[in-house]
Amino acid sequence: MDRRRFIKCVGCGAAAAAAGSNYWQDVLGGLQNACAFEFAKELSSVEARYYTKLETGGIECGLCPRHCLITDLERGYCGVRENRKDIYYTLVYGLPCALNIDPIEKKPLFHFYPGTTAFSLATAGCNVNCKCCQNWDISQSRPEQTDNIDLPPREIVDICQSRNIPTIAYTYSEPVVFYEYMYDTAELGHKHNIRSVMITGGYIESEPLTDLLGHLDAVKVDLKAIRENYYRDYVDGELKPVLDRLVQIKKSGVWLEIVYLVIPTLNDTDDEFKELARWVKTNLGSDVPVHFSRFHPQYLLRNLPPTPQKTLERAHQISRAEGLEYVYLGNLPGHPAESTYCPGCGKILIERRGYQIYQNNLKGNRCKFCNREIPGRFT
């Protein structure tokens, strides 16, 4: 990718997300003028965190529950961390391969400063292998196979400050695999009043997550199913650690939202929707937003149809009946369940169509009609 193409990519993505908005025109104009990004010629060689050297030789990675055992010159499952003579390196520090300025609603985070933007970035690599991945071309690639931009944490924060972008989002692939880069960027961002949000599958060990949460403002977790066999067969991961991390995030006080991608025949039964809603209500609380998202045939699941709207509405209905207060439907632009309703008076609080906000009836973090407090970060 040459520089012109890169500028075009950044511009098109953001423009498509918010056509017609003066605010976006300003942001885009500024970004194009500031496009001095360098394409990296080499991978990074920054020592990774959370690994132990083994007495028998090799190292054990402790970043995610996979605990890869890696000998010299080999990489972990993620493909972006490499053992070189028993020192473990991250190869993607400061080397994102995808950048964009997104509405925060695209993450989706619906209770987190609605209508604001997020400087969104990802590197190559992922620590699972979801058969439905929509970003497989970067998540399932090694960093040698992607066009990487040389963008250290300092430059990200500078861009956000100079363009009035309040939030950095680590997203698209799996930020856990570029943990060190995310951590340092988030830490630096906080020093300059720039927020950070992680969009993740939640497949991370407890200790690194604890350390990271101190520098994050919100986390969106893709809970891919509520059954272990789905994680085994379609994710190549495990459910239990993800559930544990959800509880950990909730307890930390960092804002949490959940997405559940509904895939026809794989995770779309009434029992699963009930089980999910009950688990969320019991372990996280009824006020954690849950987004049921529509599946489109992708990657290794191109044999399945898109999720029928009725299935998503059934998931919505069951979850509401089980007591979840903020249930949304995603990838169904224009559907009423894209909007936020007050659980107290039932009136519309935030009306959304796609990523656009048409009305916002919050007064601070309260419903302006009945004064009920709405969970989230709004002011």
Added chain:
Amino acid sequence: MSKLSGNPGKFLDQDQYRFLLETGLKIFIGGDPKLFLKSLFPKGAVGIKTNCLASFNPTFKPLADALTELLIKVAGIEENDIIIWERSNRELKNAGYKLNASSFGRRCLGTDTSGVGYSRDFYNSGKVGSLVTRILTRMVDHSINLPVLKDHSVAGLSAGMKNMFGAVNNPNKYHGNNCDPYAADINNLAPIKDKHRLTITDAARVQYDNGPGFDSRSLDYYNGLIISNDPVAADRVALQILEHLRAKNGRPPLAKVGRPVKYLDSAQKIGLGEADINRIDLRVVKVNEKGRERGVSRELF
């Protein structure tokens, strides 16, 4: 397979590799190598996949040179129709190969060469899907797998089948459960399976432990080449040699150290080849340093 008598503790040179290749092929086909090679590679380009992950213990250039010479002189293949390849140019260079992506002379290039890269289409066998190097999908018509035999920290054995991990974009997704059934799955991907013609495994100098990175303390010399058109059988024989050298050097069997080589049975189950050593038509020819045959048997040691 062919095995050189004598020459303990030395690198083989190009002439010695050529002796081994010629006699090995002759014994393997039981006839004239020229006719065999011409029928195996009737027309089109031939890709030779090396294993250059560890720059101190790669597929040695003298072997690749000897094979190239044979393909040109005996099989009549155009020099420019031969492509020595790896996943990256850096690995080839570090192993002593001279890169050449031009229209003149033998080509030698990595998948990361500008304009090469990976396929747009997915190939899928088993749980994982992959993009396959365009060297295999577009640039060559026939594939020779030219690995070096060594120990592997996850798979147990690194030989021919493991070498094809270097043909896909996401080899890291294929390492679980001692690479089983993933090594079989990779070799069952259409461009790899359909274009495979020969596996020629360099078992001259074998790293019997602490692989796949280089460990100078774990080297022994077998001085042999394994030649087969059956990728599973070639690896089964390679495993026999590896286990023998491990035992000789006081190392426990791979299964005892948590690295059982399970993927060969999985490969047999999906029809890639023969994993039962007793059912393999094994012919071992010993060659002296002057290239003279010293008898054929089933005895590997």
